[in-house]
Amino acid sequence: MKTPSQSPGKQDNVLSALSRHATNIRRHALRMGEVQGQGYIAQALGIADVLAVAYCHALNLRPEDPEWEGRDRFLLSHGHYAIAHYAALIEAGVIPAEELETYGCDDSRLPMSGMATYTPGMEMSGGSLGLGLPIAVGVALGLRQKGNPAFVYNSMSDGELDEGSTWEAALSAAHFGLSNLITIVDINKQQADGPSHQIMGFEPLADKWTAFGWHVRRIDGNDLAAVLSAFDEARNTAEAKPRVILSDTLMGRGVPFLEEREKNHFIRVDASEWQQAIDALDATPAAGACK
């Protein structure tokens, strides 16, 4: 599942493979959305490129052994993005694809909100925002204490920037010099009550994280080449600092009629539209492919 590690000549191959993975992740997510007729599908389409790079390039995993001690840990702090995370776990071979039929159903291993207690490959129980980064600090400290060279990734939403716990953990990660901690913030500019800037202004973000002592990179999170290079930089920089990737994404990315739909935390998708969305996905030039 992992694409070959990056070298200049192989860059195009790596990107086209990742682009196929990203499209597959979007398709898995749409098929899960269709099962329930609802879901945080616009978020999933937006973060699919980041998850493709994480799960099909950056993370050191053994899909058949999700609790392997040497694995990189990937925490989904924004539990409502579980539909996207399951799609990535399916693409990475951790969860069988047939299981997406059970998404959100009674007694499924794939509940709507991501929980470690239900799903192989889920490293934390989310749903309550602002828990991931402090957990990641502890996991990073634990790994370092054990001499385990694995990374811990924390994926979080822009809404979680509102929570005090996020900034407490940001301080402490820098204080402890946690260079094995990589945080990705999905900046989709949307929260429950409306656009993020109307809910709680958090810019200038790069300046804030820099001032907090982090190695910072801000990218277009739907530009696969940029995502790839940000992940590689985060893993390889020699700085003794925690790393953050500030990833601007477009909700609904890859399905034009959903990209254009009025932005909302929970978008409307009619029963007849799911297949249309999957078809639109296949017709859209894959993200990053023309770069």
Add this chain to the structure above:
Amino acid sequence: MNTTVEKKPRLTTSAMIASIAQEGQRTKPAPFGHALAKLAENRPEIVGMTADLAKYTDLHIFAKAFPDRFFQMGIAEQTLMAAAGGMAKEGFTPFATTYAVFASRRAYDFIHQVIAEESLNVKIACGLPGLTTGYGPSHQATEDIAIMRGIPGLTIIDPCDALDVEQAVTAVVAHKGPVYMRLLRGNVPLVLDEYDYRFELGKAKLLRDGHDVLIISSGIMTMRALEVAKQMSDGSADIAVLHVPTIKPLDEATIIREANRSGRLVVVAENHSTVGGLGEAVAATLLRAGVAPEFRQIALPDAFLAAGALPTLHDRYGISTASMVSAIRHWI
């Protein structure tokens, strides 16, 4: 965990958009939001504050009517509560809204130390009480009342329906001091208008009388209790329903008086864990008063509840009307 993939009729998991209204039930839209906006017309000291959940607590109705008196605090429940306390210190009456889980769990110290210790006039109004979402433990406020009951001087309200919500909001504004109120939002069932009922802070109300069983209940469980009483009035059991919308301070006198009427099975029904809610509050009250009826509890188990469709979960955990009927049949 069951991994088999079998086709069965799909019940959707309700997430943030949960409505507890049953099909065909009479409802009223956004009773909290409308009642608050109406009261605020003559009460300039009322302000609204939320942690990115105005739409999901019906506070957006107030925000639309009084944009200058609405404060969006972001997803920061601790700051929401402490800042509401600060506003109250400056003479305002803040209504602070979020989900019950986040007020009780995330913001507890901020409520305890800032709001309650100084007895500030903050009204905390919280959506998704008890098991009213299938989204999993992160959103299921199964122990909010247990947590809040531990705070001295905090009034706790668990309303039953749209009428109860509206009247409670009025009473809460008239009351000076901190309040924690469970909210029902969206299209909220309307049932209490069929009874001779009016919400009074601190008062339990007998909604119907009966010889065999006394159900003492709060919140949506009162709605269920009335339904159970109707269904069992076919001769299976004559059931009285005592509605206790104020959990603290508890109307001990009425509870003791009703429980003391001999020969009735006493059942406490609550949309809350068996630990620390209305059931244990009533049990302690009766024991202290030396009243010892046959006593049973209908409540959620002391466990992290499952994610899934709400009707499935209500059946599984014994708080659906059908499971209440079968429990009571078994007991009498």
